[in-house]
Amino acid sequence: MPIERYNAAEAESRWQKVWDERGIFATPNTNLSKKYYVLEMFPYPSGRIHMGHVRNYAMGDVVARFKRATGHSVLHPMGWDAFGMPAENAAMERKVHPKAWTYQNIAAMKAQLKSMGLSLDWSRELATCDPSYYKHQQKMFLDFLRVGLVERKQSKVNWDPVDQTVLANEQVIDGRGWRSGAPVEQRELTQWFFAITKFAQPLLAALETLDRWPEKVRLMQKNWIGRSEGLLVRFALDPKTTPDGESELEIFTTRPDTLFGAKFMALSPDHPLAQAAAKKNPALAEFIAECKRHGTAQEIIDKAEKLGFDTGIKAVHPFDPSWTLPVYVANFILMDYGTGAIFGCPAHDQRDLDFVNKYGLGVTPVVCPPEQAPRSFVITNTAYEGDGRMINSRFLDGMTPAQAREDVARRLENEKRGDRPVAQRQVNYRLRDWGISRQRYWGCPIPVIHCAACGVVPVLEKDLPVTLPEDVTFDRPGNPLDHHPTWKNVSCPQCGGPGRRETDTMDTFVDSSWYFVRFTDPKNAAEPDDPKIADAWMPVDQYIGGIEHAILHLLYSRFFTRAMKQTGHVGIDEPFAGLFTQGMVVHETYSRQNGDWVSPAEVTIELEGETRRARLSTTNEPIVIGPIEKMSKSKRNTVDPDEIISAYGADVARWFMLSDSPPDRDVEWTERGVQGAARFVQRLWRLVGEAGEIGHGAPAARPAQFSPPALALRKATHKALANVGDAVEKLHFNVCVAHIYEFANTLNEVIGDADSEDGSVATDFTWAMREAADVLVQLFAPMMPHLAEECWATLGHDTLVAQAPWPAVERNLLIEDTITLPVQVNGRKRAEVIVPRDAANAQIEAAVLALDAVQKALDGKSPKKVIVVPQRIVNVVA
RNA sequence: GCCCGUGUGGCGGAAUGGCAGACGCAAUCGACUCAAAAUCGAUCGCCGCAAGGCAUGGGGGUUCGACUCCCUCCACGGGCACCA
Numbered sequence: 001m002p003i004e005r006y007n008a009a010e011a012e013s014r015w016q017k018v019w020d021e022r023g024i025f026a027t028p029n030t031n032l033s034k035k036y037y038v039l040e041m042f043p044y045p046s047g048r049i050h051m052g053h054v055r056n057y058a059m060g061d062v063v064a065r066f067k068r069a070t071g072h073s074v075l076h077p078m079g080w081d082a083f084g085m086p087a088e089n090a091a092m093e094r095k096v097h098p099k100a101w102t103y104q105n106i107a108a109m110k111a112q113l114k115s116m117g118l119s120l121d122w123s124r125e126l127a128t129c130d131p132s133y134y135k136h137q138q139k140m141f142l143d144f145l146r147v148g149l150v151e152r153k154q155s156k157v158n159w160d161p162v163d164q165t166v167l168a169n170e171q172v173i174d175g176r177g178w179r180s181g182a183p184v185e186q187r188e189l190t191q192w193f194f195a196i197t198k199f200a201q202p203l204l205a206a207l208e209t210l211d212r213w214p215e216k217v218r219l220m221q222k223n224w225i226g227r228s229e230g231l232l233v234r235f236a237l238d239p240k241t242t243p244d245g246e247s248e249l250e251i252f253t254t255r256p257d258t259l260f261g262a263k264f265m266a267l268s269p270d271h272p273l274a275q276a277a278a279k280k281n282p283a284l285a286e287f288i289a290e291c292k293r294h295g296t297a298q299e300i301i302d303k304a305e306k307l308g309f310d311t312g313i314k315a316v317h318p319f320d321p322s323w324t325l326p327v328y329v330a331n332f333i334l335m336d337y338g339t340g341a342i343f344g345c346p347a348h349d350q351r352d353l354d355f356v357n358k359y360g361l362g363v364t365p366v367v368c369p370p371e372q373a374p375r376s377f378v379i380t381n382t383a384y385e386g387d388g389r390m391i392n393s394r395f396l397d398g399m400t401p402a403q404a405r406e407d408v409a410r411r412l413e414n415e416k417r418g419d420r421p422v423a424q425r426q427v428n429y430r431l432r433d434w435g436i437s438r439q440r441y442w443g444c445p446i447p448v449i450h451c452a453a454c455g456v457v458p459v460l461e462k463d464l465p466v467t468l469p470e471d472v473t474f475d476r477p478g479n480p481l482d483h484h485p486t487w488k489n490v491s492c493p494q495c496g497g498p499g500r501r502e503t504d505t506m507d508t509f510v511d512s513s514w515y516f517v518r519f520t521d522p523k524n525a526a527e528p529d530d531p532k533i534a535d536a537w538m539p540v541d542q543y544i545g546g547i548e549h550a551i552l553h554l555l556y557s558r559f560f561t562r563a564m565k566q567t568g569h570v571g572i573d574e575p576f577a578g579l580f581t582q583g584m585v586v587h588e589t590y591s592r593q594n595g596d597w598v599s600p601a602e603v604t605i606e607l608e609g610e611t612r613r614a615r616l617s618t619t620n621e622p623i624v625i626g627p628i629e630k631m632s633k634s635k636r637n638t639v640d641p642d643e644i645i646s647a648y649g650a651d652v653a654r655w656f657m658l659s660d661s662p663p664d665r666d667v668e669w670t671e672r673g674v675q676g677a678a679r680f681v682q683r684l685w686r687l688v689g690e691a692g693e694i695g696h697g698a699p700a701a702r703p704a705q706f707s708p709p710a711l712a713l714r715k716a717t718h719k720a721l722a723n724v725g726d727a728v729e730k731l732h733f734n735v736c737v738a739h740i741y742e743f744a745n746t747l748n749e750v751i752g753d754a755d756s757e758d759g760s761v762a763t764d765f766t767w768a769m770r771e772a773a774d775v776l777v778q779l780f781a782p783m784m785p786h787l788a789e790e791c792w793a794t795l796g797h798d799t800l801v802a803q804a805p806w807p808a809v810e811r812n813l814l815i816e817d818t819i820t821l822p823v824q825v826n827g828r829k830r831a832e833v834i835v836p837r838d839a840a841n842a843q844i845e846a847a848v849l850a851l852d853a854v855q856k857a858l859d860g861k862s863p864k865k866v867i868v869v870p871q872r873i874v875n876v877v878a
Numbered sequence: 879g880c881c882c883g884u885g886u887g888g889c890g891g892a893a894u895g896g897c898a899g900a901c902g903c904a905a906u907c908g909a910c911u912c913a914a915a916a917u918c919g920a921u922c923g924c925c926g927c928a929a930g931g932c933a934u935g936g937g938g939g940u941u942c943g944a945c946u947c948c949c950u951c952c953a954c955g956g957g958c959a960c961c962a
Contacts (some may be wrong), residue, residue: 005916056885160962219882220957228961253962268962334959342962351960430961550957586879659902668890676903686917738892738901745901822897827943831899862894867942871926873896877942 006685010651012786025119029522032106032536036072038064040285041545041553042079044085045127049112050545051585051669052630053656054641058654059582060544060782062446067784068119069806075537076112077519078120080106082129083508085163087442092474098442102129111689112642115240116650117785119802121159128511129442133518135465137510138447141689143459143567144194145448151193152456156336157435157581160185164477165242165439168507169432171552190502192446193433196559200225200429202573203558211579214664217550224551226430229407230254230510232339233423234563235265238314243276249315249327249416252338252428256412257404258345260393263356265315265327266308269394270335271662273327277311278496279663284309284329291331303490306355306539307331310550318412318422319394320390330355338428342348350383356382359453372781434556441472441480443505451499460493466501479503512553513560516540517573533569540578554579573755582730583658583666587637597636598623601643605671632706639669650678657784658735680741681787684780684861687744688791690751692768694761694794695770703764709750710768711813716746717772718813724779725809733783739752740779747772770795775807798835823848824875825857834876841868848874 019025023855037434040060043053064076080102087098094101104129113120126133150476157169162180166189171178176301178674204225207218229601233256235249249265267274268600278285287309308328317323325343331344332351342821344352347365356363367388368374374391390396397402412423437446447459459466469487472480479488481503492499520537545553559573564628604617614623614755631638644653661667704716720743727736754761754769773795781788781801816837821844824832831853845866848854858878 134888164892191936216882216956223881223958226958226961230962251962330960332950332962337961344962349962351962428961430958520903547956635935662891665884665890670901670903680902682916702909734890735892741901820897824896824943827941832897865942867896868945869896875896875942 003119003673006790007719007788008651008680008681009646011790012115012117012649012651015789016114016788018506018789018800019117019119022800024239024304024800025076025121026123027121027518027522028072029533031073031455034072035075035537036067037075037516037537037540038067038542039075039077039519039540039544040548042081042111042512042515044081044084044086045102045109045389047105049109051639053642054116054653055585055657055663055667056544056546056582057113057118059408059580059731060542061120061654061785062658062728062782063115063542063544063731064119065785065802066725068802069782069804070780071617071805073723074119074122075517076118077124078118078122078754079515079519080109080128081508081512081515082106082127083443083505083511085440085442088480091118098471099129099801102127102442105431109711111651116654117644118786124304124522126442126515126518128508128515128670131465131467133515134444134511136518137444137506138459138464138466138568139461140564140567141506142447142461142512143561143569143726143761147459147567147735149195149198149563149566151195151433152190153193154188154190154507155193155435156186157189157191158184159189161185162165163440164479166435166437167434168509171509173214188436191435191437192506193435194510194559194563196434196556197429197431199559199562199769200227202394202562203431203555206558206574210574210576210579214579214581217547217554217579217581218243220550221555223429224555228428228430230426230428231256231405231412231423231649232426233259233318233343233412234417234420235315235325235343236417237327241312243273243280243313246273246276249340251273251275251340251341251343252426253343255345255401255405256408256423257390257393257396257399258348259317259319261345261347261364262325262343263346263352263361263363264308264344264359266330266333266344266355267309267311267327268333268335268340269329269331270779271329271333271340272330272455273313273341274311274813274821275421277313277329283309288329293622306351306358308359310359318415326361328355328359336432337430346383347379348383348385350385353379353381353383360466364392366391366396366703366866371536384683394467403669414774429589434507436560437504438507438511439473439479439482439503440505440810441468443508444511446502446504446506447482449490449492449499450502451497451674455490456824457492457494457499463493463808481505488491509552509556510560514564516543516557517561517564517570534569538572539571539574540576542578543576544580544582546584571661580664582663585637586628586666587638588628589635590623590844591626592621592623597599597634600634600639600671630666631669633644644674647756648674648678649681649786650739651680651787655680655737658733661734663733680744681784683793684776684784684787685742687748687751687771689794690775691747691769691776692795694751694754695762695766695773697765698766703767706764706768707762709753710762710765712745713750713765713768714749714810715816716743717768718758718810719743719777720779721775721807722809722814725806728782737783739775743776743779747776777801778804779809785817819871822873823851823854824847824873826878827875829855830854830857837871840872844868845875848876 035814038060040056064074064259065247068074073789082102087102090096090101091098156174160167160177160182162182167177172184175183177184178632204227207222210218230253233251237246237248269288278288308330311327311329312323313327315327346353346356346363348367353539363379365377365379366383368377368391369386369388387401390399390404409425413421413424432440447466451457469484472484474480487503488503490499490501520534557575562573564570565573590599602617603614603623614625616623629635656674660673691774720739723739724736777788785802788801819837820832820834822829823833833847835847854876861878863876863878867875
C-alpha cells in the first residue's frame with residue numbers, strides 16, 4: 001500500500017492545537033523533587049523572530065522535551081525583554097506609542113514562536129514593561145538601596161550622544177555605544193549605581209564552582225572583574241617642593257619588587273595633588289585642561305601619545321631618604337583605578353619605558369632574565385616583563401621577583417610613618433560599579449523622589465509601582481519623562497512638601513537580571529512571590545543563549561541574584577547552574593556589481609561545473625557571491641523563519657538547525673541543507689509507516705526468546721537509544737542527529753531484508769520491529785515533535801508521544817558475545833580477529849599470532865611484545 | 879601588546895590515548911521514467927594498474943600506539959586593552 005506524503009502544514013497546526021487544548025506543557029508548582037528548569041534567553045520584541053531565535057529555541061525545546069520524557073518536572077517558560085530604545089525610536093519615526101508598538105510586536109512574535117511547536121508554558125509569559133513585572137523590580141531597587149547596594153554618586157560616565165543617555169562600561173564597545181555605534185563621550189553626572197563591586201570577590205571566586213559553564217565565558221568574566229594583588233605605598237614628599245597641606249603621595253603597585261628601578265612618579269590629571277599643584281602653576285593647569293579636552297571621546301584616548309608634565313614636586317624613595325623622584329602629571333594615569341598615582345619603573349613596564357625615553361629620565365634594569373649576564377643586560381626600547389633574578393636592588397639582589405615582592409611588602413608594612421605603616425597590601429579590581437540611570441522614557445521608573453528639604457526619599461511601598469505616564473511626546477531630544485508637564489511633580493513622602501520625581505529610568509539590563517526568578521511564580525499562585533517557590537525551581541538547570549551576553553547580561557544576573565539573596569528575595573547565590581552558548585546562524589552574502597546587497601530570496605544559484613554562479617531571479621543580472629557572514633539586515637543575508645516554516649514546516653527548520661554543526665559553533669543556513677532535512681522528514685514518515693505495517697500484528701506480550709534477526713534488530717534499537725540519550729544529555733545535537741540517521745538506515749535495511757524473504761514473519765521479529773518503530777519515533781520526537789506525533793498515531797498509540805516516557809535502555813543488549821578486534825603490527829593495522837568477549841589475553845595473543853596477515857607483516861621476525869587492550873585493540877610489537 | 883579558542887576529504891563535521899573520515903551535504907555512474915522531479919542502487923581523502931604507500935595546519939617530543947598529551951612555529955577567529 002503506497003504511503004501518502006507527510007503534509008507538514010496540516011499536521012503541525014493540528015498537533016499544536018492538541019497540545020494547547022490538553023495544556024500538557026503547563027507546569028504546576030508541585031512535585032518539584034525532580035525538577036528541571038530549562039531557559040533560553042528571552043527575546044527583545046523587535047517584531048519578527050530571526051533564525052538565531054529558531055536555533056536557540058529549538059535547542060532549548062529538545063532539552064525540555066527530553067527531560068520531560070525522562071521523568072522530570074520541567075519548567076520551560078517564555079517572555080519578553082520589552083523595554084528599550086527601539087520602541088522610542090519607532091515612536092519618534094512613526095508616531096506610534098512605544099507601548100502599542102511593543103505589544104503589537106509581542107503579538108506577532110508570539111504567533112511565530114507558536115508556529116515552531118515549542119513546548120513552552122505560556123501561562124507564565126511575562127513582559128518586562130508590564131507594571132505587574134516592574135513593580136517587583138522597583139521594590140528590589142528600594143531593598144537594595146536600604147542595604148547599601150544602590151548608591152547615588154557623581155562620576156564620570158559614558159555618554160552616548162546619539163541616544164542621549166548614559167551607558168555602563170560593559171555597554172561601550174571599542175569606544176562606541178553598543179546600540180547606537182556612536183563614539184562615546186565622557187561626562188560628569190550624578191547617577192544611580194548598583195554596587196556590583198561589593199561582590200567583586202564572590203563573583204570571581206564562584207566562577208570556579210560553575211563547572212557547567214563554558215570555560216571561555218568564565219575566563220571572560222574573570223578578566224572583566226580583573227583582580228590584581230598589590231601594595232599601597234605611601235611616598236613622603238619633599239616639603240620644599242610641595243604645595244601646602246600635602247605631605248605624601250600614596251600609590252598602588254603590583255610590582256613592589258621593582259622599587260629600586262623607579263625613575264619617576266606619575267599622577268592622574270584628576271588627582272588632588274595635581275589639582276593642588278596646578279593652582280600655583282598656570283602651565284600645569286593648562287596641561288591638565290588639555291588632557292581633559294582630549295579625554296572627551298574614548299577613541300582619542302585610545303590613540304593618544306603618552307604625555308607628561310613635571311610638577312617640580314619631589315617624592316622620597318621609601319628605602320632611601322636621599323633618593324628623590326620627580327613627580328609628573330601624565331595623561332595615561334586613570335583616577336579611578338588604584339589611587340590614581342603610580343611609581344614608574346621603565347625597565348620592566350613598557351608604558352613607563354616609553355615615558356622615560358620621551359622625557360630622558362634613564363633606565364635601570366632590576367630583574368635580570370635567566371641565562372643572561374647582569375652586566376650585559378641592557379634595556380633600550382623593549383621593557384622586560386618576565387621572571388628572573390633581582391639585580392641593582394641592594395638587599396633584594398639575587399632574589400626572585402616573587403621573593404622580592406614579599407620582602408618589600410613585609411619591610412614596608414612594618415615601617416611606620418606617623419601612626420600608620422608605610423605600605424599595606426591591597427586587592428584591586430578592574431570591575432566598576434554598574435551605572436543604571438538612563439535618560440529615557442521606555443524603561444522601569446526609578447522609584448525615588450527628590451525633596452529640597454529631605455533629599456532623596458524612597459517612594460513608599462504602598463505607592464508602588466511607579467508607572468509610566470502614557471501621554472508623552474517624542475518631538476524633541478532628551479528624556480520625555482522630564483518634559484512631561486505634571487508627572488514629576490509630587491509631594492515628598494516624608495515631609496509632604498513639594499518634591500520632584502526621579503525622571504531617569506533603569507538600564508534595561510536590570511529588567512533581564514532577574515526575569516528567570518519571576519517565571520518560577522505562576523500568575524495564579526496561592527502565595528505570590530513566595531521565596532520558597534523560587535528556591536524550589538532555581539537555579540536554572542540549563543540556560544541557553546548567545547555568547548554576546550558572556551559579560552553584560554550574565555554578570556549582571558549573577559550580581560542581581562546575590563543582591564536578591566542579601567535582601568531575602570531568593571536563597572541562592574548563582575542563577576544559572578548550566579550555561580550553553582550557541583553559535584550564530586550565518587549565510588552567504590550576495591551583492592550586485594554596484595555593491596548593493598541582495599537578499600537570498602531574490603537570487604538563483606546555478607552550477608557551472610564546479611563553480612556556483614548567482615543571478616538575480618527577475619532580471620538574470622549576474623550577482624557576486626560574497627563571504628559567509630552572520631545574518632544581518634544590513635547585509636540582507638537573512639532568511640525569514642516564517643517563509644521556511646510555511647514552505648517546509650517547523651520540524652524541517654528545527655531539524656536542520658540542530659543537524660549541521662556542533663551547537664556551539666556557527667551554522668551556515670543553506671537551501672541544500674534545508675532540502676536535505678525535508679527529504680529526511682518524508683523518509684522517516686515512509687519508514688515508520690513500513691515498520692508499523694510489519695509490527696502491526698505483533699503480540700502484546702514480549703516474546704520469551706528472540707531469533708537472531710530479531711535480536712540483531714533489538715541490539716540496533718537499544719544501541720541507538722543509548723547513543724541518542726547520551727548525545728542529548730551532552731547537548732551534542734549534531735551527533736544525536738547522526739545517530740538517528742544511522743538507526744534509520746539500519747531499520748531501512750532490515751525492512752528491505754524482511755520484504756525479500758517474502759512469507760510469514762515470525763512474531764518475535766514483528767515484536768522487535770514494533771519496538772524499533774516506537775523507539776525511532778521517540779528518538780526524533782524532541783527535535784521534530786509534530787512529525788513524531790503523527791507517526792506515533794499511525795503506529796496505533798492513543799497517547800501523545802510528547803507525554804510518553806523515554807524508553808529504558810536494555811544494557812544487556814549492548815553487550816556482544818563476540819567482538820572484532822583490530823590487529824596492529826608496530827602500530828599499523830594489518831588484520832582483524834574475532835574473539836569471544838571474555839577471551840583471555842593469552843588466548844587472543846595466540847589467535848593473533850596465527851593470522852597469516854600478521855605473520856606476513858612480521859616478515860620472519862619474532863614479536864618482542866604483544867599488547868592486548870581488552871575490548872579494544874591488539875598491537876604486536878616486533 | 880596581553881589572554882583565550884580553533885585548525886580533520888570538495889563542504890558541515892564524527893572519533894573515553896586504541897580501526898581517522900561515523901552521519902549529512904555536494905558530486906559521479908546506474909535503475910525507474912517519453913522526460914524531469916521524487917525514489918532506489920553503487921562510487922566517493924590523496925598517490926598508485928596493483929601490492930602498497932601517504933594523510934587530522936608545519937616541525938619536534940612522550941608512548942607499543944597520538945586528531946587526542948607536551949614543546950615550538952604558522953594561519954584564522956574571539957575577548958581585553960593606558961587597570962600600574
